Amino acid sequence: MITIKKLSHDFVIGKKGRQTIIPVLRDISFSVEKGEIVTIVGRSGSGKSTLLNLVSGFIHPKEGEIWISGEKVSDMNEAKFADFRIHNLGFIFQSFQLIPSMTAFQNVELPLILKGINEGDRRKQTEEMLKKVGLLDYQDHYPGELSGGQQQRVSIARALIINPPLILADEPTGSLDSETEEELLQFIKELNRDMGITFLIITHDDKVAEIGDRTIELRDGRIVEEVRLLCN
Amino acid sequence: MQLKDQFRFVRQNMKKNKTRVFMTILATAMGCAFLIVLASVGFGLQKSVVKEMTERRVITQIDVHGKEGDDGGSFRPINKKDIQIFEEVKDVKAVTRRKMLQQEGNFSIGNYQEPAQTFVANFPSEVKAGLELSEGRLPKGQDEVVVGYNFPLNLASKDAPDDRYDNKSQLKTEYRYSGKLIGEKLELTVRQLKDGKQEEKTIPLTVVGISKKPTKEWAEDRSVFISDTILTEIENFTGTPKGYLLDANSEVPTDQDIHENSFDEVKIYAKNMEAVQGISDQLKDLKYATYSVVNELKEVNMIFMIAKAGLIFIGTIAILIASIGIYNTMTMAVTERAPDIGIMKAIGANPKTIKRIFLLESSYIGLIGALIGTLVSYGISYAVNFAIPLIIKQAFGKETELNIIFSDIPLILPVICILICYGVTIISGYRPAQRATRVDVLKAMRREV
Ligand SMILES: Nc1ncnc2c1ncn2[C@@H]1O[C@H](COP(=O)(O)OP(=O)(O)OP(=O)(O)O)[C@@H](O)[C@H]1O
Ligand SMILES: [Mg+2]
Numbered sequence: 164m165i166t167i168k169k170l171s172h173d174f175v176i177g178k179k180g181r182q183t184i185i186p187v188l189r190d191i192s193f194s195v196e197k198g199e200i201v202t203i204v205g206r207s208g209s210g211k212s213t214l215l216n217l218v219s220g221f222i223h224p225k226e227g228e229i230w231i232s233g234e235k236v237s238d239m240n241e242a243k244f245a246d247f248r249i250h251n252l253g254f255i256f257q258s259f260q261l262i263p264s265m266t267a268f269q270n271v272e273l274p275l276i277l278k279g280i281n282e283g284d285r286r287k288q289t290e291e292m293l294k295k296v297g298l299l300d301y302q303d304h305y306p307g308e309l310s311g312g313q314q315q316r317v318s319i320a321r322a323l324i325i326n327p328p329l330i331l332a333d334e335p336t337g338s339l340d341s342e343t344e345e346e347l348l349q350f351i352k353e354l355n356r357d358m359g360i361t362f363l364i365i366t367h368d369d370k371v372a373e374i375g376d377r378t379i380e381l382r383d384g385r386i387v388e389e390v391r392l393l394c395n
Numbered sequence: 396m397q398l399k400d401q402f403r404f405v406r407q408n409m410k411k412n413k414t415r416v417f418m419t420i421l422a423t424a425m426g427c428a429f430l431i432v433l434a435s436v437g438f439g440l441q442k443s444v445v446k447e448m449t450e451r452r453v454i455t456q457i458d459v460h461g462k463e464g465d466d467g468g469s470f471r472p473i474n475k476k477d478i479q480i481f482e483e484v485k486d487v488k489a490v491t492r493r494k495m496l497q498q499e500g501n502f503s504i505g506n507y508q509e510p511a512q513t514f515v516a517n518f519p520s521e522v523k524a525g526l527e528l529s530e531g532r533l534p535k536g537q538d539e540v541v542v543g544y545n546f547p548l549n550l551a552s553k554d555a556p557d558d559r560y561d562n563k564s565q566l567k568t569e570y571r572y573s574g575k576l577i578g579e580k581l582e583l584t585v586r587q588l589k590d591g592k593q594e595e596k597t598i599p600l601t602v603v604g605i606s607k608k609p610t611k612e613w614a615e616d617r618s619v620f621i622s623d624t625i626l627t628e629i630e631n632f633t634g635t636p637k638g639y640l641l642d643a644n645s646e647v648p649t650d651q652d653i654h655e656n657s658f659d660e661v662k663i664y665a666k667n668m669e670a671v672q673g674i675s676d677q678l679k680d681l682k683y684a685t686y687s688v689v690n691e692l693k694e695v696n697m698i699f700m701i702a703k704a705g706l707i708f709i710g711t712i713a714i715l716i717a718s719i720g721i722y723n724t725m726t727m728a729v730t731e732r733a734p735d736i737g738i739m740k741a742i743g744a745n746p747k748t749i750k751r752i753f754l755l756e757s758s759y760i761g762l763i764g765a766l767i768g769t770l771v772s773y774g775i776s777y778a779v780n781f782a783i784p785l786i787i788k789q790a791f792g793k794e795t796e797l798n799i800i801f802s803d804i805p806l807i808l809p810v811i812c813i814l815i816c817y818g819v820t821i822i823s824g825y826r827p828a829q830r831a832t833r834v835d836v837l838k839a840m841r842r843e844v
Contacts, residue, residue, distance in 0.1 A: 249743025
C-alpha cells in the first residue's frame with residue numbers, strides 16, 4: 164500500500180543569509196501492506212507529524228521516494244496530488260479540521276462535491292455515512308454545536324465517504340477522553356476488519372499503539388525499532 | 396466539481412459578509428453607470444447631429460459646385476458636357492440641373508402678386524430624381540410654368556397690410572389668393588436699369604402644374620419653373636446673362652462663365668446610399684468639387700467615434716477605481732476563508748477549483764454591479780432626456796421644441812461596459828484568487844493564517 168524509500172527531509176528557517184537548516188527525517192525506509200494498521204510512535208519532536216505530512220502530500224520531500232497504491236506520489240505536483248487525495252486518501256486529524264460554517268452534513272458531503280458527484284447521490288451517501296457513525300440526528304448541527312467525540316466522528320465520516328483504501332491519522336485520539344478514545348479505536352478496528360481499510364496512525368498513546376499490527380518507533384528522525392505485535 | 400456547486404459555494408460565501416459584498420457591488424454599479432451615462436451623451440449628440448444632417452438633405456444626393464480648372468485654382472461652373480459625363484457614371488440615377496434667374500421675378504395674377512425664385516429645369520431628370528406634381532401636368536408649351544407647392548399659399552393681395560402673416564409666419568387666409576391656379580394666366584415682371592432708368596418688362600405665362608408638398612415639414616418650395624425660351628427672352632431684355640440685374644455703377648459682367656450656358660444648381664442622385672461614396676470619389680478624380688451628406692457624415696461619425704472612445708476611457712477609470720474595492724473585498728474574503736481553504740485543500744480540493752471559485756465570486760460581484768449600473772444608467776438617461784429640455788425651456792422661456800437627444804444608450808454601450816467591467820473584475824480578482832490557491836495546508840490547519 165505504502166512504500167517509502169530513503170526518505171529524508173529538513174526544514175529551512177530564518178531569513179535569507181541567516182538560514183538555519185533543521186534536519187528532521189533521515190533515511191527513512193519502510194512499507195505498509197494492504198489491510199494493515201501501522202502505528203508510528205516516538206518522542207515529541209521526533210518527526211512523526213513531518214513523516215505523515217510527507218505521505219499526505221502537505222509538504223514535499225527533499226529526498227527519497229514515496230509510493231502509494233503503486234503511484235509515485237513524491238513526484239506529483241500540487242494539483243495532481245490533490246486529485247490523488249480526493250480519490251485515495253482519508254484523513255483524521257487531532258483537531259478534527261471541520262469547516263465551522265458548514266453543518267455536519269455539509270462537512271461530510273464536501274469531498275463528494277469536490278469529486279463532482281451529483282446532488283441526489285451525494286445526499287444518499289452522506290446520510291448513509293452519518294447513520295454509520297451514529298450522527299444522523301445531528302446532521303444539521305454546526306461543528307461548534309457538537310462534542311469533541313461527535314466532531315471526530317463527523318471527521319471520520321468525511322474521511323470514509325470517498326471509500327478510501329488508506330486512512331492517515333495524526334493523533335486521532337489526542338483531543339478525546341479515554342472513553343471516547345476506546346470507542347474510536349473499536350471503530351477503527353472494525354473498519355479495518357470489515358472493509359479492509361489500511362491505517363497509518365501516529366500516536367503518543369500506548370493504547371492506540373496496541374491496536375496496530377505493527378509499530379514503528381522514530382527517534383531523532385530515524386527508525387529505531389519496528390515491532391510486530393503478534394497478539395493482534 | 397460541478398459548476399452548479401461552484402455557484403452554490405459562491406453564493407454561500409457572499410452571504411457571509413453581505414454588507415461588504417453589497418458595498419462593493421454598489422461601487423461597481425456606480426462606476427458602470429458613470430461610464431454608460433457619460434458615453435451616452437456622446438451617442439445621443441451623435442444621433443441628434445446625424446438625424447439633423449440626414450433630415451435636411453437627401454442622403455443619395457451629391458451637389459456638384461464646379462470643376463477645378465487646369466491651373467488648379469479657379470473653379471468653373473458645370474456645363475452640358477459635364478452633365479453628359481455625370482450621366483454616364485455608374486449607379487447614377489439622375490442628374491438635375493437648374494439655371495437660376497439672376498433676379499427675383501415678380502409674379503402676379505389679377506390683384507395678387509408674389510416675388511419668387513425662378514428656375515429653368517430639366518424636367519425629365521427632375522422627375523427621375525423624384526419631382527412629383529400635386530396638381531396639373533408638366534409644361535409643354537414655352538410659356539407654361541410649374542410652381543412650387545408653397546407658391547399659391549404666398550400669393551398675396553397687392554393691398555395687404557404689413558402684418559399679413561400669422562404667428563406661424565404663414566400668410567393670413569384673408570389676403571391669400573383663393574381662386575384656381577391651374578390654367579390661369581400669370582404675369583412675370585422683370586426689371587433692368589437702362590441708362591440710369593429702371594425699366595420693366597412683363598411676360599405672360601400659364602400655370603400648368605403645382606409640385607407636391609415637400610416631405611420635410613420645415614421645407615418650403617416657392618420656386619417657379621420657366622422654360623429656356625422665356626429665359627432667353629428675359630436675357631434679350633436685360634442684356635445680361637440669366638437676367639443679371641445691373642446697378643448704377645456696374646457693367647455687364649464680362650465673365651465668360653456666366654455667358655456660357657452653364658448651370659447654377661447641379662445635383663447628382665445615386666441609385667442608393669452605398670453608391671454615393673464611389674460616385675463622389677470618381678468625380679473627385681475628375682476634379683469636380685462635390686458635396687454629399689454621406690461624406691460629411693463620415694467625418695462627423697469619425698469625430699464622434701473619437702469623442703466616444705474618450706468618454707468610455709474616462710468612464711473606465713471609474714470602473715478601475717471600483718475594481719480596487721473588488722480587489723480589497725476578495726483579498727479580505729481569501730484571508731477570512733484561508734482556514735477553510737486549507738481544509739478543503741487537505742482533503743483534496745484542486746487548486747484550480749479553488750481559484751475558479753474565487754474568480755467566479757469576483758465575476759459575480761462585477762457582473763451584478765454592471766447589470767445594476769446598466770439599469771440605473773437607463774433610468775438616468777431617461778431622466779436627463781426628460782429634464783434637460785424642461786430646464787432649458789424654463790431658463791430661456793423658449794417655446795420651440797428642442798430636437799436634441801442628450802443621452803442615448805444603444806445596446807452596444809452596455810455590452811461594452813459589461814465587457815470592460817468583467818475584464819477589470821477578472822484582473823482585480825485574479826491576484827486574490829491566486830493567493831487562495833497558495834494557502835499553506837499545514838499553516839491553515841494550525842490556524843496560523
Ligand atoms: N514547518 C516547520 N518549520 C521548521 N521546523 C519544523 C517545522 N515543522 C516541524 N519542524 C521541526 O521538525 C521537528 C519534528 O517536528 P514534528 O512535528 O514532526 O514532531 P512530532 O514528532 O510530530 O512531535 P509531536 O509528538 O510533539 O507532535 C521539530 O523539531 C520541529 O521543530
Ligand atoms: Mg506531531
